[in-house]
Amino acid sequence: MALNFHQLHIFHTVAEKGSFSYAAQALHMTQPAVTMQVQSLEDYFGTKLFVRSTKRVELTEAGRTLLPFASRSIELMRETDIRMSKFTHMLEGRLHLGASLTVGEYVLPRLLGPFGQEYPNISVSMKVINTKQILEEVLSHQLTFGLVEAEVHHPDVHTEAVLNDELKLIVPRRHPLAEREQIGLEELAKYPFILREQGSGTRKVMEEELARAGCDVSALKIVMELGSTGAVKSAVEAGLGISIVSQSSVKHEAALGVLQVRNVEGVSFARSFHAIYLNSTLLPISAVTFMTFLRERDLSQWL
Structure with missing residues (x-):
């Protein structure tokens, strides 16, 4: 019998989870199949590993010795997929992913066309939900990977930045703040404010950056919490308040002049969109290829 990567991956997952049953769940295998591979x-090494x-x-002791080599083999396999994904233009398959609302509604639709032209044999299926829901579905194995608006911190999840973005203040066309290019931080508390719902990556980034700049978010006059960026934009356009959203989501409204996009003095809402997936998951080559496309292409021509 020859040593193979599949067995090392299974061994690594059992060691990481501390359980054959949890490893089986993470690997989408039966527990007896996991046990048999271990x-x-x-048998190959002639010693017990667990x-x-x-x-x-x-x-x-033998298992502890093997573990770093298994970890290195997994990282090497991931790096191999990334490097080779540049050449897989005839790749066939289905790409199924989750995308948080801003990413899924305003960013990816502009990129899927160019991606499809370059990789015409990969079909795409995208589920658009908020960041909190994507994390839950990745952890429960309902999604293989997701693209979200805020960095996720979870011991079982790998997070990596794949796209850059920036949040901006938006105000209605005839709002008092529309006459100025730079808005003072203290002025945000003077006007009704509209927020995305709890669990939104946009809201998380906004709150963190305002707090870092010394602004107490609870001091804002929050009049609405809405479940999508589209609803927030419509409410701001209707004159119900001001908000902070991704600049990529308001290009159309800014071009028409129905919303004014402004900077907040002393605050940078620069952020990255992140890919998240389980540490124990080796992504399909279609997913690796898509993330390589996002990281390495000049996307400004489409966004």
Whole structure:
């Protein structure tokens, strides 16, 4: 029997999860299949890799020795996919991903056309929900990976930046603040404010940056919390308040002049859109190819 990467990946996942059943769930395998592959690896090396107990499995000395090599093999496989994805123009398959609302409604639709022209045999299926929901579905294995608006911190999830973005203040056309290019931070509290819902990546970034600049978010006159950027824009356009949203989401309204886009003095709302997926997941080559496309192409020509 030859040593193979699949067995090393399974071994690494069992070690990471501390459980054959949790590893099986993460790998979309049955528990007996996971056990069999680990036993085959133990037979190959002629030694036990885990000490099994009723509550948890622990690495033996041999298992602790093997673990860093398994980790390196996984990273090498991921790097191999990234490097080779540049050449996979005839790749076929289905790309299924989750995208948070701003990414899914305003950014990716402008990029899927160019991506489809370059990779015509990859079909795309996209689920648009907020960042919190995407994280939940990645953790529950309903989504393989997602693109979200704020960095996610979770021990089981890998996060990497793939796109840059910036939030801007938006005001109605005839609003008092529309006459000025730069808006003072203290002036935000003077006007009704419209926010995205809790769990939104846009809201998280906005609150973090305002707090960093010394602005107490609770001091804002919050009159509405809405579940989509489109609803926020419509409410601002109707004169119900002001808001802070992704500049990529208001290009059309700014061009028509129905919304005015302004900077807030002393505050930079620069951010990155992030890809998230489980640490134990090796992404399909179609997903790796898509993320390579986002990272390495000049996207400004389409956004």
